[in-house]
Amino acid sequence: MVRQGLPRVAGAAGGEAAAERVSAAGPAQSDATDDASRSATNPAGAAATDAGTTGVAATDAGVTDAQATAPAATPPARAGGRRGLPRTASTDTAAPGDAGDAGVAEAATGPSANSGTAADIGVAAAPAAPGRRQGMPRPAAAASAPATSPASSTPGVPAAPAASAAPVVTSPAAVAPSQPVVKITTPAAPATPVDGAKSGRSRLVRGGMVAVALLVLMAAVVLVARWLVTLEPVQGFLAQYPGESELPHGAPVGIPAWLGWQHFFNVFFMVLIIRSGWQVRTQRRPPASWTPRWGANPKKISITLWLHQSLDILWLVNGAIFVVLLAATGQWMRVVPTSWDVIPNALSAALQYVSLDWPTENGWVNYNSLQVLAYFVTIFIAAPLAAVSGFRMSAMWPAKAKRLSSAYPIEVARAMHFPVMLYFVGFIVVHVTLVLATGALRNLNHMYGGQDAVNWFGFWIFFASLLVIVGGWFAARPLVLAPIASLFGKVGR
The missing domain is CATH 1.20.950.20 (Transmembrane di-heme cytochromes, Chain C)
Structure with missing residues (x-):
């Protein structure tokens, strides 16, 4: 059975194995998993998310593994409980680390890590509107795919709410609008038409003057x-x-x-x-x-x-x-x-x-x-x-x-x-x-x-x-x- 969830990024093989073990755990662990996921959420990141402090837009096709993620911290897993994916305050993609048998690793990225990531990839961060909560942004490659929780494919496990995509804010220097090249040409001075009547009159005048002389x-x-x-x-x-x-x-x-x-x-x-x-x-x-x-x-x-x-x-x-x-x-x-x-x-x-x-x-x-x-x-x-x-x-x-x-x-x-x-x-x-x-x-x-x-x-x-x-x-x-x-x-x- 093919499972669809968050897009896979480079170095996420351990996360895939952990997802398979969660699927095999059965409905008996669903409640404990939910409680562990809620209790393991970073309070500072959640507060930042609720306040809508920052929203980072990925530029073209997503952020690479070396530039977009901070060093992952792997906390010890509780016995008998599984941790879900955390909600971060302002990261583009949360790349899970290799947790082994303990479960899925939590990407601990704070505001300082986010700002460093944005500086590395050259993305300008724009403040979110007050009172509006932003979830995990969708990468450009997976914009059209439906966001599905990893546990939604498991029978009896409630699906996680779909994260609303953050508005993409691009730097004016990164994507310059294409403007038509206006070629400014100086119009040539119009040729002065020869006034035949005036020229004829001048000849007549000269002839008359000669005759008078x-x-x-x-x-x-x-x-x-x-x-x-x-x-x-x-x-x-x-x-x-x-x-x-x-x-x-x-x-x-x-x-x-x-x-x-x-x-x-x-x-x-x-x-x-x-x-x-x-x-x-x-x-x-x-x-x-x-x-x-x-x-x-x-x-x-x-x-x-x-x-x-x-x-x-x-x-x-x-x-x-x-x-x-x-x-x-x-x-x-x-x-x-x-x-x-x-x-x-x-x-x-x-x-x-x-x-x-x-x-x-x-x-x-x-x-x-x-x-x-x-x-x-x-x-x-x-x-x-x-x-x-x-x-x-x-x-x-x-x-x-x-x-x-x-x-x-x-x-x-x-x-x-x-x-x-x-x-x-x-x-x-x-x-x-x-x-x-x-x-x-x-x-x-x-x-x-x-x-x-x-x-x-x-x-x-x-x-x-x-x-x-x-x-x-x-x-x-x-x-x-x-x-x-x-x-x-x-x-x-």
Whole structure:
């Protein structure tokens, strides 16, 4: 028959043998056993238990035999009586010693032994509530098993009252509550959005300030010029040099039709050349590439650069035809200075323009000296510089010409090309302004109509040429350029 009682702990073999002898003693010894058990109880331990002085909680699986029990004292057994298990004041488990034939040993543990045990195992003792009686605590391993007295299995022996389990009080240092690890991160500073409207307004403000400054400067220059023309020496200079030089004998009169067509093509190519050149300078990622079909090692370039160089070639062809026709028809005498008095006459014309007392315009017969110098610089100086610097920077420059490359470095060409472009922009702005401000209908008839008359004929031709230029401006994009460029090379990404 299997007996269940208090859990067995290490070194309790003698207690098990004693329990078996008690079971064999029979019902005749039950009363004596009860009396002996009650009389053998430690009075001090019982008093401590009744007062509820201390309650010790075992940590995990019970207290080991070496740490949890104090040295056992084995009192002499009475003849004819058996001692039961004593009730201790504050022990976790009462480990009975080996009593031999005399009976079950009594574990005599007092408060000092309990405190020592608690110190050895690192358990914090908590005082029990007043007025509450605590019995023997149940070990963790036997918490779910019913507490049965050893004599309860013996017929006729009343079962001992079940000991109430003491509340388990654990030390905060022994069992730390698991807390979630909170990761504290400093939020990044939000990026300040770029206020496009504010940026646009600031650009407009800067542009307005620049425009106002230019107007103020121009007004100051005009005032100074008008003050100068009131001086007698300046008036004598203007009388001696009216602003234009005499043409050589046999100079042609009027502007032929071919010159009007040349003028239109020159404006068309120049506008697109300036646009594509600026794109080449500012584009970071070209929309397409172009590779020529000739050459041993063809160099791939952007399709925008291909357009720029193609327009340059057409502009140079138009310019060459223009120069040839100038020389063949004698029109060169109208745009090439033939006398040194062109310089003082140019200064006189400039002073008249600035003072708003403009010189007499008669472009059908003769240009004033300032116009002659401007046309001469544009045709015979600025245009060749633009062509030579552009050729040096292009892939058509002979790479094997070491001496020529060292004599004309590419850095010089780059430093020259952009200022020449700015000169052309300035020339176009000033030229168009003066054409419109000094008799627009007559000047447009000279340039596009081939006649010296004041009517709208030349204006409508000029207007049609503007439509063609605007159409070419918007058509100069990869969707339109790619099929044309593919005729002369390979277009890719």
